[in-house]
Amino acid sequence: MNIIGFEQEGDKQLWEQQCLPIGNGYMGASMFGGVRRERIVLNEKSLWAGGPCERRKDYRGGNKRGRYKYVKEVRERLAAGNYQGVTELLPKLTGGDDFGTYLLLCDAVLEFDLPEGEVRDYLRSLDIERSLYCCKFTVGGVRCERRAFASYPDRVIVFEFGADGLDGKSGGLLNFSLRLEKTHRADIYGEGDTLVYSGEVEDNGLRFDARFKVSTDGELVISEKGISVRKANRAVICFCAATDYEMKYPTYRSGTAPEKITVPIVENAAQKGYEELYKAHYADYSEIYNRVSLRINGDAAFMPADRLLEEYKKGNRAAMDALETLYFQYGRYLLISSSRKGALPANLQGVWNESNTPPWCCDYHTNVNLQMNYWGAYNTNMPETALPLVEFLDALREPGRVTAKEYCNIASDGENPENGWVVHTQCSPFGWTAPGWDFYWGWCTAAAAWLMQNIWEYYEFTGDGEYLKGKIFPIMRESARFYTQWLIYDKRQDRFVSSPTYSPEHGPVSIGNTYEQSLIEQFFIDFLKASEVVGEQGALQSKVREMLPLLKPYSVSKTGLLREWFEEDGEDFDRSKIQKNHRHISHLMGLYPGKRINSDTPELMRAAIASMNDRGDESTGWAMAYRINLWSRTGDGNRAYKLLRGLIENCTFVNMWDVHPPFQIDGNFGACAGIAEMLLQSREGVIRLLPALPDEWKSGEFTGLCARGGFTADAVWHNGAVTSLKVSTQIGGECEIVYPTADGEKAVKVKLSAGEERVIIRL
Numbered sequence: 001m002n003i004i005g006f007e008q009e010g011d012k013q014l015w016e017q018q019c020l021p022i023g024n025g026y027m028g029a030s031m032f033g034g035v036r037r038e039r040i041v042l043n044e045k046s047l048w049a050g051g052p053c054e055r056r057k058d059y060r061g062g063n064k065r066g067r068y069k070y071v072k073e074v075r076e077r078l079a080a081g082n083y084q085g086v087t088e089l090l091p092k093l094t095g096g097d098d099f100g101t102y103l104l105l106c107d108a109v110l111e112f113d114l115p116e117g118e119v120r121d122y123l124r125s126l127d128i129e130r131s132l133y134c135c136k137f138t139v140g141g142v143r144c145e146r147r148a149f150a151s152y153p154d155r156v157i158v159f160e161f162g163a164d165g166l167d168g169k170s171g172g173l174l175n176f177s178l179r180l181e182k183t184h185r186a187d188i189y190g191e192g193d194t195l196v197y198s199g200e201v202e203d204n205g206l207r208f209d210a211r212f213k214v215s216t217d218g219e220l221v222i223s224e225k226g227i228s229v230r231k232a233n234r235a236v237i238c239f240c241a242a243t244d245y246e247m248k249y250p251t252y253r254s255g256t257a258p259e260k261i262t263v264p265i266v267e268n269a270a271q272k273g274y275e276e277l278y279k280a281h282y283a284d285y286s287e288i289y290n291r292v293s294l295r296i297n298g299d300a301a302f303m304p305a306d307r308l309l310e311e312y313k314k315g316n317r318a319a320m321d322a323l324e325t326l327y328f329q330y331g332r333y334l335l336i337s338s339s340r341k342g343a344l345p346a347n348l349q350g351v352w353n354e355s356n357t358p359p360w361c362c363d364y365h366t367n368v369n370l371q372m373n374y375w376g377a378y379n380t381n382m383p384e385t386a387l388p389l390v391e392f393l394d395a396l397r398e399p400g401r402v403t404a405k406e407y408c409n410i411a412s413d414g415e416n417p418e419n420g421w422v423v424h425t426q427c428s429p430f431g432w433t434a435p436g437w438d439f440y441w442g443w444c445t446a447a448a449a450w451l452m453q454n455i456w457e458y459y460e461f462t463g464d465g466e467y468l469k470g471k472i473f474p475i476m477r478e479s480a481r482f483y484t485q486w487l488i489y490d491k492r493q494d495r496f497v498s499s500p501t502y503s504p505e506h507g508p509v510s511i512g513n514t515y516e517q518s519l520i521e522q523f524f525i526d527f528l529k530a531s532e533v534v535g536e537q538g539a540l541q542s543k544v545r546e547m548l549p550l551l552k553p554y555s556v557s558k559t560g561l562l563r564e565w566f567e568e569d570g571e572d573f574d575r576s577k578i579q580k581n582h583r584h585i586s587h588l589m590g591l592y593p594g595k596r597i598n599s600d601t602p603e604l605m606r607a608a609i610a611s612m613n614d615r616g617d618e619s620t621g622w623a624m625a626y627r628i629n630l631w632s633r634t635g636d637g638n639r640a641y642k643l644l645r646g647l648i649e650n651c652t653f654v655n656m657w658d659v660h661p662p663f664q665i666d667g668n669f670g671a672c673a674g675i676a677e678m679l680l681q682s683r684e685g686v687i688r689l690l691p692a693l694p695d696e697w698k699s700g701e702f703t704g705l706c707a708r709g710g711f712t713a714d715a716v717w718h719n720g721a722v723t724s725l726k727v728s729t730q731i732g733g734e735c736e737i738v739y740p741t742a743d744g745e746k747a748v749k750v751k752l753s754a755g756e757e758r759v760i761i762r763l
């Protein structure tokens with residue numbers, strides 16, 4: 001089932017629970033399906049307050065000057081065992097408070113003149129296979145149909161409104177007005193058949209231009225009050241918005257008037273018309289979406305989303321199969337709709353946002369959230385959705401160098417160009433890379449190391465060596481330069497450590513916690529592999545090779561748990577700041593998304609499992625999604641499934657958006673990745689089919705899931721055994737495929753040439 005549908009209008013006050021979202025990476029629209037009155041929430045992803053501007057000439061991405069002196073002092077006190085003594089210094093290890101926020105563009109409010117009468121046959125739906133929103137109903141002898149989609153190739157959002165007489169004769173029944181609400185400082189006016197909303201963000205003067213170009217067979221009046229369409233059968237609005245933001249340090253302005261972007265776009269779109277636009281949109285979208293299919297048990301009939309969720313909670317198996325596959329594909333829909341090349345990456349809410357004061361500024365949170373947004377990009381066969389992240393990180397290097405200099409005394413200059421960059425927990429499109437304004441969440445020196453995993457995996461899954469060499473590797477290399485200078489040798493711990501460290505987002509400040517050490521370790525491993533691929537060997541690689549074995553991220557506590565803090569069994573370790581069931585479970589990075597804890601490290605695996613049991617199975621949206629992936633990596637499909645079930649039952653709104661609370665899209669993405677991880681895992685040339693299959697998923701099939709090494713697999717299973725299996729590759733290579741059979745497990749080695757596909761088991 002590919003439809004999220006409702007038989008009632010959405011409550012327009014309950015945006016995060018009830019809207020249906022469409023988007024093309026650049027823009028988003030959320031729809032409620034109002035019969036007589038509709039609210040459409042409109043977004044443009046670069047519309048942000050904050051950053052450099054006339055009235056903030058001294059903007060420095062949050063960086064305060066010369067803070068490395070305090071960092072040094074903190075390091076020395078910690079190294080001397082004076083953990084209490086650093087508390088007074090921690091406020092010095094923070095950034096400024098001029099962070100800014102993602103903004104709402106505006107609401108479009110539509111009022112429809114419709115005859116009195118009962119509304120019948122109402123359905124509003126989001127078809128995620130067709131990437132099309134639709135709202136249909138009849139009232140007082142009029143049949144209304146409204147559709148909308150967001151096209152990436154044409155960079156417009158297209159709204160279509162239609163009204164027909166049920167008698168088949170009467171015409172001109174479409175009468176509506178559209179006005180803008182919650183606008184920023186702007187001029188709003190009519191220009192021919194176009195409503196123009198052009199202005200600037202009050203905080204920073206960022207210019208924007210939004211256009212609604214109307215085509216209709218009825219009477220059209222456009223003025224500063226908005227759009228009025230009368231006596232029409234049909235109207236189509238092509239909407240485009242753009243800003244003069246540019247992802248380029250230090251001004252972050254393109255110098256191009258945004259109407260230079262929007263005018264040709266809406267003109268071109270209106271020329272093409274609805275059908276042609278939809279055709280191009282569908283061709284673009286479906287080419288990505290259709291790469292993967294999933295069926296669990298039987299095929300499901302349509303059920304409205306609210307009922308589906310209710311039936312799910314009651315344990316209705318058919319509803320559960322339907323909702324689980326829908327949730328999986330919805331994650332893919334949301335990423336295709338909110339992360340496309342040319343636009344900023346998906347933020348905490350993707351691209352959708354109804355407020356000018358959204359939670360956590362709707363930013364790029366890098367202590368887990370931004371990373372999680374992209375976990376499903378590769379294994380669910382959509383590597384191009386990760387390109388905005390690569391571009392974003394590339395552009396963060398310049399401001400990140402300022403943070404490296406001011407907080408870590410790692411400077412880039414003529415002699416040492418590109419000598420190291422860093423980013424901490426919160427990050428904005430204006431290069432805000434400084435630590436957050438409070439140490440106890442804002443400090444996170446390993447965020448960049450973690451993000452390197454996200455982009456290195458682009459290569460692992462696609463094998464695109466040219467892109468690795470030209471784009472990804474330079475970012476990794478500069479990160480390696482940073483960490484090799486940042487790590488210090490700690491005598492008492494006898495290892496190279498990141499210091500100070502803070503395990504997100506609880507516990508005491510410490511030296512070399514597992515989170516930081518394990519992320520840096522994984523990054524060093526990946527960096528050395530990447531260096532081999534691009535053929536670069538030098539002093540940096542030697543340094544990394546020398547430090548790697550001395551990072552020693554993992555240790556097991558007296559009680560058998562994987563230690564989150566190296567010092568945690570010590571007598572003077574401050575346990576008062578530990579929250580037992582904390583949502584972050586940051587010491588398990590090596591199990592997932594990292595690869596260091598696995599079946600070849602049974603002792604660490606046991607400790608990791610003990611830690612997961614200790615943390616518990618109840619948490620908030622993204623943290624539940626994280627746990628699905630973690631349990632999948634242990635091979636315990638039933639436990640992964642328990643977490644998936646918990647996420648859907650307790651952390652999902654009826655529109656299938658993930659609840660942290662509030663709505664946070666990372667949980668949607670993390671769970672999508674987790675479902676794929678239950679079905680296929682890959683590591684070190686080995687591909688495992690159904691590695692964490694729950695008992696409930698008795699039979700099913702998937703196509704197009706991806707493995708490291710550039711392989712794609714299609715499989716069918718019955719009673720837990722793979723009964724049909726095909727692998728293919730665009731790039732060629734060797735791998736071992738391990739899959740469950742009716743009487744155990746089978747492993748086959750295959751060697752494929754580029755473009756080859758091989759049937760391993762025929763149905």
Ligand code: FUC
Pocket residue numbers: 348360365367369441505584622660664
């Ligand atoms: C992390 C989490 C919070 C929230 C925020 C956006 O810091 O700890 O729960 O998800 O990101």
